[in-house]
Amino acid sequence: MSATTLTRCDMSSNSLYQRSVISANDIKLNDLELIFQVAHAFKKAPAGKVLNNKIVANCFFEPSTRTRLSFETAAIRLGAKVIGFANGEDISVQKGETLYDTMRVVSAYADLIVLRHPAEGAAALAKEAARCPVINAGDGANQHPTQAILDLFTIQECQGQIDGLSIALVGDLKYGRTIHSFTQLCSLFDVRLYLVSPEMLALPESVCNVMKKRGVRFSFHQNLEEVIPKVDILYSTRIQQERFSSAEYQLVRNQFILTPALLAKAKANMKVLHPLPRVNEITKDVDDTPYAYYFQQAANAVPVRQALLSLMLSESGQ
Numbered sequence: 001m002s003a004t005t006l007t008r009c010d011m012s013s014n015s016l017y018q019r020s021v022i023s024a025n026d027i028k029l030n031d032l033e034l035i036f037q038v039a040h041a042f043k044k045a046p047a048g049k050v051l052n053n054k055i056v057a058n059c060f061f062e063p064s065t066r067t068r069l070s071f072e073t074a075a076i077r078l079g080a081k082v083i084g085f086a087n088g089e090d091i092s093v094q095k096g097e098t099l100y101d102t103m104r105v106v107s108a109y110a111d112l113i114v115l116r117h118p119a120e121g122a123a124a125l126a127k128e129a130a131r132c133p134v135i136n137a138g139d140g141a142n143q144h145p146t147q148a149i150l151d152l153f154t155i156q157e158c159q160g161q162i163d164g165l166s167i168a169l170v171g172d173l174k175y176g177r178t179i180h181s182f183t184q185l186c187s188l189f190d191v192r193l194y195l196v197s198p199e200m201l202a203l204p205e206s207v208c209n210v211m212k213k214r215g216v217r218f219s220f221h222q223n224l225e226e227v228i229p230k231v232d233i234l235y236s237t238r239i240q241q242e243r244f245s246s247a248e249y250q251l252v253r254n255q256f257i258l259t260p261a262l263l264a265k266a267k268a269n270m271k272v273l274h275p276l277p278r279v280n281e282i283t284k285d286v287d288d289t290p291y292a293y294y295f296q297q298a299a300n301a302v303p304v305r306q307a308l309l310s311l312m313l314s315e316s317g318q
Contacts, residue, residue: 021145047306054112055081059115146308164190170236224258228265239281257283260286272286
């Protein structure tokens with residue numbers, strides 16, 4: 001996707017207005033072009049109060065730092081008010097209230113719901129219950145579409161394009177919901193994927209089948225060093241310790257650790273991404289190399305989520 005394409009994007013047709021974003025499959029190429037155009041504009045200049053008098057409900061049943069705070073920052077910068085909760089311990093689900101009923105009630109108080117929940121399918125249920133748009137901020141090991149959107153925005157920013165790139169996805173590809181959403185969005189582009197993981201944490205067959213059907217080129221690898229010289233983007237992910245047993249975690253926790261020495265044969269323009277938080281999969285001294293781009297990636301969460309909120313809640317998107 002080039003800057004020229006983004007400039008040509010027709011802002012008079014806001015395809016995201018009043019839509020929910022539950023899965024990466026909800027996002028089409030024209031949606032991405034629109035989000036990227038608005039996000040670039042927000043990066044260049046402070047946002048106006050385009051969502052003044054709007055209320056965004058951040059409903060986080062699962063811990064979060066970057067996703068929750070970036071959504072909150074994005075909403076506040078746009079002039080919206082933010083309500084919600086940062087865990088599920090202090091709300092009526094503890095009394096036995098269903099998620100359906102909770103979302104039905106919250107949608108009466110807010111103009112948009114941002115939901116994170118440990119159960120796969122929770123966001124789809126919320127969409128069914130709510131009377132306002134819903135954004136899936138992570139549902140178990142299933143999907144995290146807005147992270148994938150900001151990842152592709154970051155790739156376009158640091159490489160100048162997405163089409164034609166080779167991308168390595170490294171780490172926990174089985175339980176990494178960010179990866180599941182990312183691979184689906186990759187089907188909108190001409191990219192080559194290298195899937196690097198322990199065999200027990202390989203990308204699920206169902207996700208691979210979707211990529212095959214959509215013509216995405218990919219291959220499986222268990223050696224990080226052999227892949228590094230071939231790629232333009234190395235997307236590292238942490239092992240999702242909370243998703244499986246302690247014994248399984250000990251088997252795989254140290255298999256792929258990125259160090260400056262491993263980057264010696266990388267392309268000069270190669271960039272390392274990570275959705276964060278990292279544990280030990282990228283050593284701290286990588287931060288000082290020209291390859292590290294994960295903190296810029298994290299910062300991009302704000303303008304990208306500003307773009308999403310403004311487009312979903314304002315017909316003009318501005």
